[in-house]
Amino acid sequence: MRAYEKNIRKAEPYVPGEQPQNKVIKLNTNENPYPPAPGVEKALKEMDTDRFRLYPDPTCGPLVEALADFYHVKPEQVFVGVGSDDVLAMCFLTFFNSEKPILFPDITYSFYKVWAELYRIPYECQKLDADFRIVKEDYDKENGGVIFPNPNAPTGIYEELDMVEDIIRANQDVVVIIDEAYIDFAGCSAIELVDKYDNLIVVQTFSKARSMAGMRIGYAIGSPALIKYLQDAKYSFNSYTMNQAALVCGVESVKDQAYFEEGIRKIIHTREWAKEELEKLGFCCLDSDANFIFVTHPRYDAKRLFEALKENGIYVRYWGSGRIKQYLRITIGTREEMEELFKFLKKYKGDCL
Numbered sequence: 622m623r624a625y626e627k628n629i630r631k632a633e634p635y636v637p638g639e640q641p642q643n644k645v646i647k648l649n650t651n652e653n654p655y656p657p658a659p660g661v662e663k664a665l666k667e668m669d670t671d672r673f674r675l676y677p678d679p680t681c682g683p684l685v686e687a688l689a690d691f692y693h694v695k696p697e698q699v700f701v702g703v704g705s706d707d708v709l710a711m712c713f714l715t716f717f718n719s720e721k722p723i724l725f726p727d728i729t730y731s732f733y734k735v736w737a738e739l740y741r742i743p744y745e746c747q748k749l750d751a752d753f754r755i756v757k758e759d760y761d762k763e764n765g766g767v768i769f770p771n772p773n774a775p776t777g778i779y780e781e782l783d784m785v786e787d788i789i790r791a792n793q794d795v796v797v798i799i800d801e802a803y804i805d806f807a808g809c810s811a812i813e814l815v816d817k818y819d820n821l822i823v824v825q826t827f828s829k830a831r832s833m834a835g836m837r838i839g840y841a842i843g844s845p846a847l848i849k850y851l852q853d854a855k856y857s858f859n860s861y862t863m864n865q866a867a868l869v870c871g872v873e874s875v876k877d878q879a880y881f882e883e884g885i886r887k888i889i890h891t892r893e894w895a896k897e898e899l900e901k902l903g904f905c906c907l908d909s910d911a912n913f914i915f916v917t918h919p920r921y922d923a924k925r926l927f928e929a930l931k932e933n934g935i936y937v938r939y940w941g942s943g944r945i946k947q948y949l950r951i952t953i954g955t956r957e958e959m960e961e962l963f964k965f966l967k968k969y970k971g972d973c974l
């Protein structure tokens with residue numbers, strides 16, 4: 622190692638699912654198979670590109686207001702960022718500065734560990750139980766903060782708000798972050814608890830239910846005090862994280878509630894049908910409340926199946942470690958895409974027997 626390398630901040634980055642450039646059936650990164658709200662396309666076509674000469678509004682005013690209206694909170698309770706990954710990374714930097722370890726599940730969004738390592742935040746993973754559920758008592762101990770997704774990823778399991786509240790109640794001396802990337806496909810959001818617990822931050826995204834992963838929009842909702850701390854960190858770093866086009870498109874998406882609800886309904890419908898089909902093919906599926914299903918098969922090796930799918934142009938997600946070594950995560954695509962998947966799986970079953 623060269624002398625200067627000793628003081629370089631080294632990181633082991635998060636590895637996202639592949640983004641193949643050729644045409645494949647892409648069920649590997651939980652994107653939405655349907656287009657964003659029609660108003661988004663219209664706004665982009667009519668966009669006044671002369672505005673691009675100017676810096677965007679650093680406060681993201683109209684988007685913050687649209688989200689505040691949508692969730693019935695005050696604009697001072699909303700923070701917007703470049704996808705929820707940006708918002709979450711900012712939250713780690715801002716809120717997790719204790720000597721005590723932050724707590725999150727052992728099987729969860731693998732970015733949490735990456736940020737903890739990058740920012741040198743001590744952390745301690747809490748084991749999910751044998752059914753891959755969060756054990757709330759594990760979060761009832763001294764810590765420097767708590768974060769978990771609800772529904773959890775990659776399991777898709779949703780915990781009822783009562784249970785989420787129990788964890789928040791037991792942790793009022795630290796910041797608790799609930800990552801609700803998939804909440805629109807599930808049940809009640811913890812946003813309804815932000816006025817009751819001023820140490821709570823709820824993070825959501827436009828990437829999944831709103832079909833806008835490529836636009837990079839995420840947001841946090843919490844008490845005005847916590848949101849102010851986040852803004853101070855952001856403005857110490859880069860005032861203009863959100864580009865002008867994303868700000869305009871985000872507002873258009875929020876405006877069209879009917880399209881949003883219909884899109885969610887379609888995905889949930891396809892998910893429940895896909896689960897039945899997978900079970901007919903011998904797969905065990907966790908009960909998912911997200912836009913993906915986490916599956917295992919008693920007779921197939923997950924890695925081999927993952928590779929066979931990929932060779933046939935069907936991309937799913939595989940991690941290949943620990944307790945989830947024999948599991949695959951399959952994003953819910955359109956009905957037609959799922960039919961292609963089942964067609965392949967039926968053939969695979971024939972070839973394997």
Ligand SMILES: *Cc1c(COP(=O)(O)O)cnc(C)c1O
Pocket residue numbers: 651703704705706707730770774800802825826827828834838839
């Ligand atoms: C997809 C996802 C995110 C991040 O999504 P962005 O595209 O950065 O908004 C955050 N948390 C979980 C659990 C996710 O699955």
